[in-house]
């Protein structure tokens with residue numbers, strides 16, 4: 650199921666998150682570590698306002714480690730604590746509890762100062778479809794409560810899940826829409842699997858991805874496709890890959906659809922190693 654983000658659905662999603670905000674002390678804003686800008690909801694600051702938040706850079710196992718550190722520093726400059734996590738393998742889970750305690754320390758110290766023993770921290774996860782919300786809930790809960798899937802939009806219908814003694818997590822995450830109006834953002838959402846390929850032209854996505862690799866990871870691209878230099882024209886690159894990998898039609902003509910499927914599959918299956926599709930330096934002047 651793909652969520653259709655019509656204006657009515659956006660308003661409903663916003664209302665639901667705003668309602669749940671009242672129940673919690675802290676928001677876990679889950680984003681994809683490979684696209685920390687593009688996988689954020691465009692209205693997130695306005696929606697969560699002054700509620701304390703922790704940004705969780707999920708799928709860090711697939712992202713470029715060097716760039717991940719840059720993103721953590723970028724958020725720190727904005728006064729926002731960000732952590733790299735891998736919900737799939739359960740890496741970074743303890744850090745989430747620890748960081749939440751630190752963020753809420755003043756608030757809970759005030760309660761303690763009145764002689765009252767503070768209750769557990771209440772948290773909720775907010776993110777765009779396919780960010781890994783259900784996977785993270787299951788990891789924090791240490792058992793399979795939420796339903797997961799690799800198709801965007803499977804998270805369904807609330808109770809509190811205990812995360813150790815110190816935290817309680819809402820079992821239903823807040824699902825918000827991505828910034829898909831921007832075509833480049835759309836490309837990055839598609840290449841990381843946050844939106845379905847069928848929403849875009851696969852050859853366009855491949856051209857975008859090859860240009861990205863040329864710019865950001867030229868050596869990996871050259872090595873993968875035995876390229877001595879980088880062709881000036883992207884069609885030449887398609888032809889080269891097509892011949893090299895046998896993506897041909899009758900008569901030896903290169904099949905651009907097959908080349909596209911191959912390149913996209915290889916990027917997604919980490920044949921180019923860990924990739925991050927955007928760097929904080931690109932966003933120093935806020936686009937929002």
Ligand SMILES: Nc1nc2c(ncn2[C@@H]2O[C@H](COP(=O)(O)OP(=O)(O)OP(=O)(O)O)[C@@H](O)[C@H]2O)c(=O)[nH]1
Nearest residue numbers: 708735736737779780781782783784798802803804
């Ligand atoms: N490699 C890797 N994969 C992850 C990680 N977290 C989640 N995934 C995968 O990402 C896909 C989406 O995860 P879900 O937990 O279903 O995402 P969701 O945000 O609940 O998705 P919706 O229900 O669409 O809102 C699944 O295939 C997960 O296995 C991670 O840290 N690393």
